[in-house]
Amino acid sequence: xxxxxxxxxxxxxxxxxxxxxxxxxxxxxxxxxxxxxxxxxxxxxxxxxxxxxxxxxxxxxxxxxxxxxxxxxxxxxxxxxxxxxxxxxxxxxxxxxxxxxxxxxxxxxxxxxxxxxxxxxxxxxxxxxxxxxxxxxxxxxxxxxxxxxxxxxxxxxxxxxxxxxxxxxxxxxxxxxxxxxxxxxxxxxxxxxxxxxxxxxxxxxxxxxxxxxxxxx
Amino acid sequence: xxxxxxxxxxxxxxxxxxxxxxxxxxxxxxxxxxxxxxxxxxxxxxxxxxxxxxxxxxxxxxxxxxxxxxxxxxxxxxxxxxxxxxxxxxxxxxxxxxxxxxxxxxxxxxxxxxxxxxxxxxxxxxxxxxxxxxxxxxxxxxxxxxxxxxxxxxxxxxxxxxxxxxxxxxxxxxxxxxxxxxxxxxxxxxxxxxxxxxxxxxxxxxxxxxxxxxxxxxxxxxxxxxxxxxxxxxxxxxxxxxxxxxxxxxxxxxxxxxxxxxxxxxxxxxxxxxxxxxxxxxxxxxxxxxxxxxxxxxxxxxxxxxxxxxxxxxxxxxxxxxxxxxxxxxxxxxxxxxxxxxxxxxxxxxxxxxxxxxxxxxxxxxxxxxxxxxxxxxxxxxxx
Numbered sequence: 001x002x003x004x005x006x007x008x009x010x011x012x013x014x015x016x017x018x019x020x021x022x023x024x025x026x027x028x029x030x031x032x033x034x035x036x037x038x039x040x041x042x043x044x045x046x047x048x049x050x051x052x053x054x055x056x057x058x059x060x061x062x063x064x065x066x067x068x069x070x071x072x073x074x075x076x077x078x079x080x081x082x083x084x085x086x087x088x089x090x091x092x093x094x095x096x097x098x099x100x101x102x103x104x105x106x107x108x109x110x111x112x113x114x115x116x117x118x119x120x121x122x123x124x125x126x127x128x129x130x131x132x133x134x135x136x137x138x139x140x141x142x143x144x145x146x147x148x149x150x151x152x153x154x155x156x157x158x159x160x161x162x163x164x165x166x167x168x169x170x171x172x173x174x175x176x177x178x179x180x181x182x183x184x185x186x187x188x189x190x191x192x193x194x195x196x197x198x199x200x201x202x203x204x205x206x207x208x209x210x211x212x213x214x215x216x217x
Numbered sequence: 218x219x220x221x222x223x224x225x226x227x228x229x230x231x232x233x234x235x236x237x238x239x240x241x242x243x244x245x246x247x248x249x250x251x252x253x254x255x256x257x258x259x260x261x262x263x264x265x266x267x268x269x270x271x272x273x274x275x276x277x278x279x280x281x282x283x284x285x286x287x288x289x290x291x292x293x294x295x296x297x298x299x300x301x302x303x304x305x306x307x308x309x310x311x312x313x314x315x316x317x318x319x320x321x322x323x324x325x326x327x328x329x330x331x332x333x334x335x336x337x338x339x340x341x342x343x344x345x346x347x348x349x350x351x352x353x354x355x356x357x358x359x360x361x362x363x364x365x366x367x368x369x370x371x372x373x374x375x376x377x378x379x380x381x382x383x384x385x386x387x388x389x390x391x392x393x394x395x396x397x398x399x400x401x402x403x404x405x406x407x408x409x410x411x412x413x414x415x416x417x418x419x420x421x422x423x424x425x426x427x428x429x430x431x432x433x434x435x436x437x438x439x440x441x442x443x444x445x446x447x448x449x450x451x452x453x454x455x456x457x458x459x460x461x462x463x464x465x466x467x468x469x470x471x472x473x474x475x476x477x478x479x480x481x482x483x484x485x486x487x488x489x490x491x492x493x494x495x496x497x498x499x500x501x502x503x504x505x506x507x508x509x510x511x512x513x514x515x516x517x518x519x520x521x522x523x524x525x526x527x528x529x530x531x532x533x534x535x536x537x538x539x540x541x542x543x544x545x546x547x548x549x550x551x552x553x554x555x556x557x558x559x560x561x562x563x564x565x566x567x568x569x570x571x572x573x574x575x576x577x578x579x580x581x582x583x584x585x586x587x588x589x590x591x592x593x594x595x596x597x598x599x600x601x
Contacts (some may be wrong), residue, residue, distance in 0.1 A: 028382070028385060029385060029423045029424055029427055030378060030381040030382050030385055030424070031378075031381075031420070032378075033378050066340050067340075069342040070340045070341060070342055071305075071342065072305035072306075072308035072309055072313070072341065073305045075305065075308075075337055075338070075340055075341055076304060076305040078337075079337055119416075122415060122416060123416065126414070126416050129332065129402070129411060129414075129437075130332030130333070130374070135332075137267075137299045137300040137333065138267045138269070138299055138439075138459075138460040139267070139269075140267050140268040140269045141269070142269075143267045143269045143271055143272075143439075143459060143460045143461055144460075144461050144462065144463060149300070161304065161335075162299070162300035162304075162307075162333075164332045164333045165332050165333075165374060166332070167332065167374060167402070167414075168374075168375060169416040169417070170376035170377065170381070170416055170417055170419075170420045170421075171416050171419065171420065172416075173375070173376065173377045173378070174377075174378060178377065178378065178379070179377075181350075181379075184375055197335075197336040197337070198336060198337045200335065200337075
């Protein structure tokens with residue numbers, strides 16, 4: 001599919017900032033984004049993310065606007081319409097549409113290196129935090145008791161409403177391509193997913209990226 | 218990971234004037250905050266949104282204390298709605314109803330998001346996030362000292378480079394004497410279930426230390442804990458507003474100054490000049506901890522007579538951890554003014570008496586002083 005170059009700069013430059021050109025001249029204590037991925041693969045990933053963001057923008061034209069004075073009902077309505085519209089627009093989407101084969105391979109390499117590195121154990125402990133296969137929700141009748149909810153890892157699946165979100169350790173985020181605010185990486189069990197934060201949709205996933213037998217699949 | 222003392226720690230200018238710990242019994246709804254003229258008054262709660270009876274009980278206590286201590290806003294340390302966060306009914310039953318009395322009294326809520334919260338809640342009007350997952354606002358002390366306090370609400374669940382850059386930039390820009398951060402995952406915690414978020418700590422603590430953050434409020438672990446000062450920063454875990462993990466504090470962690478994991482709880486705080494008074498309260502209205510943190514201006518810290526807390530240790534009077542909720546009558550000594558009450562006191566050394574003693578609170582009387590309005594400064598719109 002031919003893409004318009006015009007849509008690239010905004011997100012692609014952000015993602016490509018991952019290569020290391022984002023290091024600013026002024027002194028900073030913020031570590032540099034350091035993604036070990038070749039430019040071509042990174043660009044391919046950036047293009048897919050940009051394409052999704054563009055699709056999402058189109059979907060947003062159907063969504064009732066909210067402002068900072070939104071009520072709970074307005075928020076719910078907005079999310080429902082957004083989710084429904086995006087699912088309709090992405091009909092036929094399949095695994096690997098965003099995480100293309102070489103992107104997936106590059107991300108697997110990065111994650112394997114991090115999880116088997118000196119901080120690997122700590123990172124794997126962190127991603128259990130909020131991981132819906134590990135943690136549940138305190139119950140209204142007895143908040144000391146937690147009940148897990150099932151999250152179905154599939155393209156265009158709604159991330160189960162109310163299920164918690166895994167921590168994605170900041171040091172790991174510095175090794176992965178930056179994402180725009182509309183989407184985020186998360187872990188569900190041992191899978192890495194990319195999720196639309198507001199539409200609450202799983203857009204794509206890579207299975208078995210966490211080499212930790214104590215984390216459920 | 219426990220960092221060594223950073224030179225910038227000296228610039229934090231933070232010493233404890235007097236921390237007299239309320240491990241002793243206290244009567245229900247006893248206010249230990251001084252209610253000073255023009256002070257910044259607020260409450261802190263975390264891990265609230267279960268819709269449980271316990272959450273409602275805590276809400277009622279907060280409303281009762283609000284009558285004695287008219288705090289103007291509440292900061293929320295995340296996990297504001299459990300299970301069904303995009304459901305309007307949940308927002309009502311797990312937030313609007315439990316805190317209806319406070320909302321009716323025009324108390325403002327400033328939220329941060331936890332790992333159970335949906336990012337779309339950043340648009341929810343009652344949480345004043347302005348659509349941002351991280352943001353800052355300022356509250357001014359309109360008393361004689363005219364001291365400013367700036368609050369930084371962070372998204373600890375997803376600490377990407379964009380947010381780190383924003384934190385550093387905003388902290389550097391702020392000229393407020395008090396810089397207070399709040400977010401969900403605690404940098405230090407003795408929680409058996411979760412514990413310290415060490416990866417997060419490795420990224421944000423250097424920014425806090427270099428830029429004068431003095432106090433951090435977090436949740437995630439479902440109990441109350443006041444951590445021994447770490448690298449000159451005071452950390453509180455306030456995660457039992459509606460959830461509880463009884464007995465989850467690992468008291469062998471070496472981090473705990475005061476811990477309470479026997480019942481639900483919340484906190485009250487008051488900033489007056491260079492003093493931040495705090496009081497932690499249980500679901501039943503008992504005071505489980507209280508004290509004051511004195512923030513010394515940089516110039517005063519430079520004075521040789523001003524010893525600073527060592528890294529990883531506590532400069533305060535050692536106090537036994539409250540393993541059980543305080544019971545029985547109030548201690549007979551009436552609350553005494555802080556020995557270091559005057560903000561002008563040059564860099565006081567640590568003083569105070571071993572517990573049990575009354576907390577350093579002047580006779581509390583609600584005042585009709587007009588309260589300062591916090592002024593929000595949302596984070597810049599994220600670039601797509």
